[in-house]
Amino acid sequence: MDLPDIDASAWAELETAAVDPQSGFRYLNLCSVDTEKRPQARMIVLRAADRSARRLEFHTDTRSPKWLELSATPHVTVLGFSAESRLQLRLQGKVELHGPGSGAAGTAWDRLPARTRMTYAGGPPGDERAFETIGVAAPADEAEGKARFGLLIFRASTLDWFQLRQQDNRRALFSYDETGALSSRRWVNP
Template sequence: MFETLEDIRADIAARLGEAASNRRSAMHVPVVGTTDGDLRMMVLRAFDPGDWTLRFHTDVRSPKVATIGQGGRVSVLLHDPEAKMQLRCRGQGRIETQGGVADAAWAEATNYAKRCYLSEAAPGAHSEAATSGLPAEVEGINPSAEQLLPARANFAVLLVDITSVDWLYLAHDGHRRAQFSVPGGAGRWVVP
């Protein structure tokens, strides 16, 4: 197990795919970092093993969207305690609100998930009282397609084109660490 750099690269790709498709994966909700020093957890929605692109969903009005824009640097941190593995991905982010990827992502989201995007004010906006931000008529319900019509304008996809991965595997007989340029570049062993 993990004898060669190529085995590890393939294993990383398989784990990212599993993290995106399996809600019970320990890596399903990674920490996403931006150049302003902020971090937040985001649900990993998809991984494309061809170009090593991750997909997340977010509110276009949230501060991270302006920080990332088109090409902002993004880091994605994933950890699976049972597998004793940490993945530190670096890449370039891009926000898409229109087009095939955003439309398909919106189409496949449940009405319950879409409800978040009905929030009347931007995520992070100040409120005098504790609030969900949602209009009263959709609070606590699964909204109809008609009620969700205004939500689409607030929905954005964050795509992260991964350029490098730092892999750390913890083992009793000695940890192991390697770094990869992706999709196609070289891998190398490094001291943990």
């Protein structure tokens, strides 16, 4: 495969992962820096991918620490590994935050299944929870969840593609311009 084909296949895998829960890139690591410049990382579900815009979408609770971190510093790394294709994808770029009340968050919310909406109905992520409430279904109001729901739109500026092989690992770097067009590509030593 030549470099443009490798880039296209990496994005095709991401598009597949957004609709296939079994895909290796369904759960990605979203890495940010906090307000004290310390690295932070967490797994996140890939909700949508668009190869032409080099865009990924994620959902989160706007009460979570990451929302504040990303508001202050939108530069992130998105890291994934698929055991099936033995590929590591390391993307760098920026996130746009679409909070409750925004059209984009409203549209994403409307598409969510009821059980997923309920994940936004509990207390603030990271706050202490009384042991007695664990496993007990609390009465939940969907509208409350909507008021906490946030959409993160990530736009990649670079992709570091790494294929783990028995011998001769391969690695290539790609850059994208603001429109998402491939602006540079090269093989590098793994």
